[in-house]
Amino acid sequence: MTAFTSVRRTALGALTIIAGAILVVAPAQAQNYPITPHQRATAQQVSERGVPLSELAPNAPDTYTVQRGDTLWGISGMYLKRPWRWPELWGMNLEAIRNPHLIFPGQTLYLDKNGGYARLRTTPPGAAADGQTVRVSPRTRTDSLADTALPTLKTHLIEPFLVEPLVVDADELRRAPRIVATTEERVLMASGDRAYVRGDAASPLRAEAGAPRFFRVFRDAVALKDPVSGEILGYEAQYLGKAELVRGESLEETDDGKGGRVAEYVPATVALSAAKEEIRAGDRLLPAPGRAFVSYTPRAPGIEVDARVVSIYGSSAVAYAAQNQVIAINKGAQDGIEPGQVLSVRTNGSRIKDSTDEAKATIKLPSESNGTAMVFRTFDRVSYVLLLEIRNGVRVGDRLVNPE
Template identity: 60%
Template sequence: MTQTMKVTATAAALAAMFALPALAQNFPVTPNQKATAQQVAQAGVPLSELSPNAPDEYTVKSGDTLWAISGLFLKSPWRWPELWGMNLEEIRNPHRIYPGQQLYLDKNGGRATLRMRQANANGIPTDTVRVSPRTRYESLSDLALPTLKPNLIEPFLAEPIIVDQNALLAAPRIVSAAENRVLISKGDRVYARGADATPLSTAQGQPRDYRIFRNAVALTDPDTGEVLGYEAQYVGKADLVRGESQREAPAKKDEKPRVELIPATIDIVAAKEEIRAGDRLLPEPPRQLVSYTPRAPEKAVTGSIVSVYGSAVRFAAQNQVVVINRGTRDGLESGHVLAILKSGEVVTDRVDGKKTELKLPDERNGLLMVFRPFEKLSYALILEITDGVKPGDRITNPR
């Protein structure tokens, strides 16, 4: 085998072993987004649609996101297809903008288009570059700007979970800790039992990594009172060390032989808060390489915020997660952006003698993006905010 073949084989093995994150850069572009971009490409955007502080030119930096750059040039960051359409010829793929590229506005006839030039003479990055002749290849697609910073969403992909209450009650459970400890934390060894028909096992094909959840809490629609689902509280992670078993216990004189049940052994490898007996185990889900393309829903959506994710949290701030009472049955998908409306207060008109009560109008308070939809509920990340968000606040299309 030649050295080149060895390098290629090594690269292929690493790609299979680690599922190279280049896969995560395969962002979708919907037909509607492309149509919007093509329409804008013909004439640009009105100067009135530009952000008041839009720079004449900008050099892309490491750590930038498409959302942030869109917000730099346009009044509404979720309208990134228009940013793309401002330079459709040079930016063939809106998800292939790299640090070092220079973007500048070309204003003419009351409209603006976005141009691009390289900060150096090396041209646009190529598909691949060899970083070590005897180690591996690294795709420069990994360096392309993400739409949003992935660290804002990744921790929540497997933490909050909407479950069927009966399914959670049937899941394996922690029954005891070593030395009868009441509170359990990272590094502790504990014991667990599965359902009667499916005991915990280390047999081939059975899960070994688990997430730990506490009792499910009903999430109720603030508008109708309907129970939309149950949210299980994430408390930690565990590794299955030994499966459940049983043995015949030594029989005492004049006693019949009996069978002793031996619970499974698990080690706590992460703890968000103290774990205790009775907490439930669900298999660790596979890592999701999901691409989020912020965009407005294609049809009208109205709803409400059901809850703020996190223990004892009443108000949500920027980059926090909320649950909304709309899901896949309402047409919501990952990436859909919605406006948050702050409910207007009820005040008393103290000028007239009747002291009439008045309901102030709802005011726009920010934007959120759906990143994990279920049938009737969705988890959403707050992208922008001017004031605290609380359950009961309204959501609607961003326009």
């Protein structure tokens, strides 16, 4: 597409909104991505009603022109007291929802208040939606307008964590192929270096058709303990970088010095890249996961949630997590936790001595609401959560519950 001055609202691909769901899909697949019965029901509700006026933020603007750098969460927070209810606010008609559409910079949103309810539209209230023209900034280069679609959140905050944190059981890393040596006998390795790797005796690292070729490098599986029960929920491995298999493990025939031949073991060779830290002998390799579609539909959980913060990702020396940081909680997929669920963060009320009491009795202060967070990656018993809006630091043991 070249030099856009206007486009019709169509299924352009990339990040698409289907009744509030944000789906990472390829352009050719956008129009055919299935809409679930739940999304269809939400679309019907959106078309018919919207959200009560009491749910609107005090200073919700009547019109807003989408800017570069905006996120759907940010815009929803501008309009709503509870941003996760945006599927109900996004008052697109059913035809628009049937054909997935985009919200992108340059588009003007109109707040329609009618009958005690409010909806957001892309046309002024009362105007027909058919044939709508959306104005965007002129372009002088070839580009896909889909690339400018708004993400749910600021993507750079969570993209690294979609591949970096890895929760494994006690034996998984121990069985994984390990780096045994380096070229030029280096102690530490970085991007661009080659390393030699030895697999498990039962599953050697082979360069065969269908076998993994791309790997991620990990170290030091740290136990994740439930702060309530003390039970170990899993082990969090430290992500170090990437590795590509250059040559598999093999046996080579060499001269035994007595006129005969002997088969000697030769480890696999890998090329290291994208190293976040220096890599050394003993670090482990696990196959890189395939690039999957990620669907985030921010919403309140349909189950009762009472979770605790297990750890602050990235540094054991940090006592408090701030806004836009990632934490791990003690609930996972087997507990009904799903990506996109929005949770309310509550402080763990401290215990203090009552200085006004002659007996100096110990009392527990109440837990207080401390902000909002969203689940974006789950394992069986552990989930990773992005802190969206935090008033005070979050620490291990703090609670995450259903949003109010």
